[in-house]
Amino acid sequence: MILALTLAPPLWASQDSSSPSSLSAVTHPAALLCLVVFILSYIAVLMEEYTHMRKSKPVMLGAGLIWVIIGVIAPSYGVDHDTLHSAIFHGLEEYASLLLFLLAAMTYISALEERNVFAVLKCKLVQAGFNYRQLFWATGIMAFFLSPVADNLTTALVLGAVVMAVGNGNPRFVALACINIVCAANAGGAFSPFGDITTLMVWQ
Known part of the structure; x- marks a missing residue:
């Protein structure tokens, strides 16, 4: 989810950074909604002990909602479909590489524990x-x-x-x-x- 938030600014920055419309994306109601979704997801993670819900569920739901919001408001800032598509796949690529690294590391740890x-x-x-x-x-x-x-x-x-x-x-x-x-x-x-x-x- 943090990845979605961090990748959102480059979408607007890809336009003219001196343009007031680019800067106004920070105070856009949808941007504030993304922040609210992030905070609520974080609170849900903190409440895992009481809700008995896995941390991954609110995080993935929140990240998905944030990307949907970004996709909805992106065209109004001149961001075309290809730019948005590239940003999303860049985030997925970073996540996949990190996941594969952790998978190999945890396999190594499991082998040590087994022995x-x-x-x-x-x-x-x-x-x-x-x-x-x-x-x-x-x-x-x-x-x-x-x-x-x-x-x-x-x-x-x-x-x-x-x-x-x-x-x-x-x-x-x-x-x-x-x-x-x-x-x-x-x-x-x-x-x-x-x-x-x-x-x-x-x-x-």
Whole structure:
């Protein structure tokens, strides 16, 4: 959906950028409607815990509605059918390339999980007998360097399980260590061009 919003301005920019009609597209009621659709879709994603609806459903519906709105108002700004067609297919091409990359990456992660690589890592850390301070730094450092090759969710789940197994009687430590793991995983992904989807967006 964000892709649809980001591709919309080039449609108007393809015309004379100094023209008032091009600039007025930002304040057009349809543009404001696109913003409302985006916000409502985002709220629906945030309410997943209560609605039990997959995040992909409101996002895909919202993206489709935004593209429909863009297609309706595009001719009034001098955007022909071919330009609009090219913009849509450019977005689909970017999405497809990203999807194929993530498919290959998740296949690699699934192969590691099938061979119990992450389970062995968890057992080694638990058996090492680290104190809370050592475990805090060890899991944070591991999350930083593991997140570029594994997605952030897998990294957080694996190392979070280690923290919960060791610090079972100390909820304060578990909370702080999990926060550290999540921050380190995101920082590690952004550090490397081989990270997750967020990393790809940053590098693009």
